[in-house]
Amino acid sequence: MSLEVRLRSGPGSTRSRLRIPLHERLFGWNGPAFVAAVALRERVGDHKNFFSFVSNSTRKEMMGKSARSVATVATPGGVGRRLRLLRAAPAERLHLILMLALTFSTGLVDAIGYLGLDRVFTGNMTGNVVVLGMAITGGGHLPVIGPLLALLGFIAGAALAGWGLRGTAPGWLPRTTAFLTLAALLVLTAGVALVCIDGYVTAPTKIFFTTILGSAMGLQAVSARHIAVRDVTTVVVTSTITAFAAILIRGTRRGGSLMDRRLAAVVLILVGAAIGAALLQWQLGAGLILAGTILAVVATVGAWHAGASTSAY
Incomplete structure (x- = not known):
């Protein structure tokens, strides 16, 4: 009105x-x-x-x-x-939308990693550590090298972003844009490469790409953490579901808006995984190209809004 x-x-x-x-x-x-x-x-x-x-x-x-x-x-x-x-647009609201978009793209990447690249999670490191633990004991004939290198790649990407953002105030900074752009390039490159070599993906190739994707997700996770949108980490929803359930039962004065974003994060990562699995039936790298494009758009819009807001003052 x-x-x-x-x-x-x-x-x-x-x-x-x-x-x-x-x-x-x-x-x-x-x-x-x-x-x-x-x-x-x-x-x-x-x-x-x-x-x-x-x-x-x-x-x-x-x-x-x-x-x-x-x-x-x-x-x-x-x-x-x-x-x-x-x-x-208020920065808080726009950042929430952008982080939810990254949550959706994480669902895409994890679906490709687990179903198309030898049962490896590249974004959800909790699941990856569990898979690695079961694989070490030989349970279910699960891979060991793939999850291990994906975990190390995630740590490397997170460490790089953490080092670059250390000592800076929370929010959207040029360095945040740089790390998200780098993550987008890694995911897009992996997607295009997998499209080009479709049908000739060997076990070492899968391990290489899961490591690259793990690094990209590490960059994304730390960048999202620095932007500091409450209850939206973009790579994990376990804590989000926990908080959602607690508010659902207990209730708070501001429970409505918090429940909305938490529910949205869970639904979006679920939908992203479903779409990623569907795209996998058509082309191995298609879901990664979509995820990389989303990452690039998020980095561009966030950087533009941050620059425009700064120039307005």
Whole structure:
């Protein structure tokens, strides 16, 4: 629901219509009243008297705090408006969506790793350690080298990202983008390579690719941890299910939103695994190409939003 505001800059001038969400504050430098005035100034070109009533320091403060609201309200429709709406999206909400997308891609990668690359988890290291433990005792004729190298690859990727992000504040940083981009390149390269050599995948080749994918998932896991979206780790849902069950029984004041994201994480990794298994019937590397593409899109959108938010201030 929105509130339509009609503005007129002076006698005989045309009217300007603006739609302002009702949930926005009605007063203050970030409120619709100020936003509407800024939008009117941009439309009618009244640059002379618009800020005559404020000092220079107050003007800078007002413009800085209102930049994203102006971009949302005062721009015309089309692609430009959608981009500005994305730019104005709260970082917490956008990061949640992006991390849920990575959770979906983890389901894809794990399905390919376990069903197509010799029963090895490349993202869910809890399952991988369990498989490795059973394999050591010879149970079920499970592989040992594959899970072990995938685990070592995951540790290497996580260590690299942890070293690069040490001492930095939580959030989306250029280094976060770099590590997610590297993970996307690793997954995409593995997917394309598997498509090219489909039908000629040997045991050593499978081990090589599971190690590469483990490294990519380690990079992703630490990057997601640094972005710090609550209850969405992107690579494991055991703790998410535990917290979801606890809130389901106990309940909290903010239980609704937390339950939504936890349930979404579980469903998305499940759907990702199902789609990965389905794509495996068609092409071994198809699911990895899709997962790598999602990683690349997440890295691009997150970096763009972080840069745009910084420039707005």
